[in-house]
Amino acid sequence: MNESYAPPLLEVVGPTSGALLRRRIFTHKGLLIGSTLLAIVLLMALLAPLIAPHDPYAQDLTQRMIPPLWYENGTWAHVLGTDNLGRDYLSRVIYGARISLLIGLAVMVISGLIGAALGLAAGYFGGRTDMVVTFFITIRLAMPVILVALAVVAMVGGSLWVVVLVLGLLKWDRFAVVMRAATQQVRSLDYVTAAAATGASTPRIIVAEVLPNVLPQLIVVASVEAASAILLEAALSFLGLGVQPPLPSWGLMIAEAKAYMFFSFWLIAIPGTALALLVLAINMVGDGIRDVSAPSGRG
Amino acid sequence: MAPLLSVSGLTVDLATPRGTLHAVRDISFDINAGETLCLVGESGCGKSMTALALMGLLPNSATRRARHLAFEGGDLANVTPRKLASLRGNRMAMIFQEPMTALNPAYTIGDQLIEVHRRHKGSTYAAARERAIELLEKVGITPAGERLGQFPHQLSGGLRQRVMIAMALMCGPTLLIADEPTTALDVTIQAQTLRLLIDIQRDLGVAILLITHDLGVVARVAQRVAVMYAGEIVESATAASLFRKPRHPYTRGLMASIPIPGRTPPGERLGSIPGIVPSLIGEVRGCAFRDRCAFAFAPCAETVPWRVDNEHGWRCTLPEVPAEAAA
Numbered sequence: 001m002n003e004s005y006a007p008p009l010l011e012v013v014g015p016t017s018g019a020l021l022r023r024r025i026f027t028h029k030g031l032l033i034g035s036t037l038l039a040i041v042l043l044m045a046l047l048a049p050l051i052a053p054h055d056p057y058a059q060d061l062t063q064r065m066i067p068p069l070w071y072e073n074g075t076w077a078h079v080l081g082t083d084n085l086g087r088d089y090l091s092r093v094i095y096g097a098r099i100s101l102l103i104g105l106a107v108m109v110i111s112g113l114i115g116a117a118l119g120l121a122a123g124y125f126g127g128r129t130d131m132v133v134t135f136f137i138t139i140r141l142a143m144p145v146i147l148v149a150l151a152v153v154a155m156v157g158g159s160l161w162v163v164v165l166v167l168g169l170l171k172w173d174r175f176a177v178v179m180r181a182a183t184q185q186v187r188s189l190d191y192v193t194a195a196a197a198t199g200a201s202t203p204r205i206i207v208a209e210v211l212p213n214v215l216p217q218l219i220v221v222a223s224v225e226a227a228s229a230i231l232l233e234a235a236l237s238f239l240g241l242g243v244q245p246p247l248p249s250w251g252l253m254i255a256e257a258k259a260y261m262f263f264s265f266w267l268i269a270i271p272g273t274a275l276a277l278l279v280l281a282i283n284m285v286g287d288g289i290r291d292v293s294a295p296s297g298r299g
Numbered sequence: 300m301a302p303l304l305s306v307s308g309l310t311v312d313l314a315t316p317r318g319t320l321h322a323v324r325d326i327s328f329d330i331n332a333g334e335t336l337c338l339v340g341e342s343g344c345g346k347s348m349t350a351l352a353l354m355g356l357l358p359n360s361a362t363r364r365a366r367h368l369a370f371e372g373g374d375l376a377n378v379t380p381r382k383l384a385s386l387r388g389n390r391m392a393m394i395f396q397e398p399m400t401a402l403n404p405a406y407t408i409g410d411q412l413i414e415v416h417r418r419h420k421g422s423t424y425a426a427a428r429e430r431a432i433e434l435l436e437k438v439g440i441t442p443a444g445e446r447l448g449q450f451p452h453q454l455s456g457g458l459r460q461r462v463m464i465a466m467a468l469m470c471g472p473t474l475l476i477a478d479e480p481t482t483a484l485d486v487t488i489q490a491q492t493l494r495l496l497i498d499i500q501r502d503l504g505v506a507i508l509l510i511t512h513d514l515g516v517v518a519r520v521a522q523r524v525a526v527m528y529a530g531e532i533v534e535s536a537t538a539a540s541l542f543r544k545p546r547h548p549y550t551r552g553l554m555a556s557i558p559i560p561g562r563t564p565p566g567e568r569l570g571s572i573p574g575i576v577p578s579l580i581g582e583v584r585g586c587a588f589r590d591r592c593a594f595a596f597a598p599c600a601e602t603v604p605w606r607v608d609n610e611h612g613w614r615c616t617l618p619e620v621p622a623e624a625a626a
Contacts, residue, residue: 190395192349213405
């Protein structure tokens with residue numbers, strides 16, 4: 001059985017796919033910058049008790065409103081200064097990374113699971129399933145996230161987990177819309193039919209054939225949604241309905257600092273910068289992963 | 300011996316916004332083990348729908364009916380989804396027209412080949428991998444071991460079609476349905492692929508249902524031919540008999556439309572069949588070809604008899620169509 005029917009084709013076998021992937025990752029500037037930033041924030045969050053110079057909750061009213069190091073009367077004891085209650089700002093920023101990342105990740109997972117499942121089902125089965133899912137999406141889109149979140153938080157009271165749950169149950173719409181469209185497109189391709197022709201079951205086709213091919217879109221939506229959940233938490237906390245003080249949430253820090261923004265600009269600028277950098281990093285990583293992993297982009 | 304695949308009275312209707320489209324209308328044919336049957340016809344005549352109907356892969360908008368549909372002696376018309384899944388890819392396999400989209404871009408070809416074998420044969424990874432290498436070598440892909448780790452986008456169209464053929468053969472099927480396997484390839488690769496199919500058929504004894512619009516392909520590979528027009532089989536014969544003496548005016552028109560290198564003088568007009576294929580939406584009565592046929596007369600609008608002469612069957616009102624058929 002070893003003789004060959006057709007003349008062998010002399011095509012050079014290229015570098016292995018692993019090497020190609022590594023090359024794509026290490027030549028993608030956005031991905032490198034984004035993941036470095038994200039890694040820094042992640043490390044900050046994980047190692048917060050080890051690297052924070054002070055207790056983020058310890059107040060010292062004799063030490064309030066010390067400006068950061070680069071100002072004239074800055075001190076090494078409080079590199080980023082202190083806030084209106086004399087708490088060390090650097091420590092609070094470091095601990096704040098925990099809240100932001102936790103919110104971003106948890107909301108992304110909850111809403112991603114709901115949205116991806118609905119979108120895949122609607123796109124794959126079409127017909128009545130699609131109608132029902134589209135109806136749910138329409139209902140969901142008719143509800144303004146901030147207002148619903150405000151209402152719910154106002155009713156049950158604000159806490160970290162209430163914020164996570166409310167945002168997770170509200171933010172699946174984009175997942176569903178994008179996954180539905182992507183699935184519809186993939187579903188009509190020959191390899192899905194071909195998989196059925198080789199005897200694959202429907203759940204298997206959805207999970208093993210369709211999902212990997214819509215993963216790039218899913219990753220992009222997930223990164224956008226994680227970033228937007230972080231911003232929403234900041235917004236809710238700023239409005240006083242998110243994470244409750246004295247937890248060091250970046251949004252809450254901005255809210256607490258708004259009274260002093262004309263005199264102590266850094267109190268708003270520091271958590272604001274941290275927030276902006278984190279959101280930027282997440283978006284860059286999402287785009288980067290999409291670029292290096294997209295199977296369709298290689299065909 | 301009972302035929303490997305027996306199709307009787309197969310009908311496929313498609314629901315469209317403008318009404319029911321009768322894509323396949325009451326067709327019957329048999330395929331014996333190890334035989335090649337070509338289903339020929341122009342675009343939209345129902346060839347692909349027939350293939351999909353046999354595999355149970357019709358789109359949701361389609362309904363299939365059949366008086367009798369049997370494969371390997373078992374009923375195929377009322378089979379459970381589980382049983383059907385165990386046949387597909389295992390006993391009956393399919394090769395698609397478009398090799399560029401028929402392989403999943405997210406997996407290496409090795410993963411895809413091995414998975415089929417493991418699913419149906421319950422084999423170990425190593426055994427399935429060995430089988431994959433053996434078949435890749437068989438279809439002329441070397442070095443097979445390295446190719447297994449490649450993604451579809453790293454292969455050319457011809458190579459992908461060979462991978463498709465290898466994948467179809469992984470479990471040793473008895474029936475191979477090939478839907479226009481060479482249409483998307485360029486001519487030299489077409490010839491190689493056909494050669495490959497012929498050799499595989501000779502050596503492995505697989506029955507092939509080859510769907511094509513290319514009479515040149517038919518002439519090279521077919522033992523028997525069924526000509527489809529507007530969802531119906533209009534002529535069915537052995538390849539030799541069909542090419543020697545086509546009976547149906549449509550078949551004759553098709554053959555008159557092919558240029559023959561060396562014999563057709565340059566610049567001469569090729570034969571063509573006047574008119575267009577009738578719409579298959581709504582009820583279709585009588586001979587669907589009558590509007591384009593030079594010999595049509597009133598009875599053609601009525602039920603058309605199936606005529607048989609020595610295993611050569613055709614559907615025509617006239618008992619014998621005059622020889623100068625190509626209008």
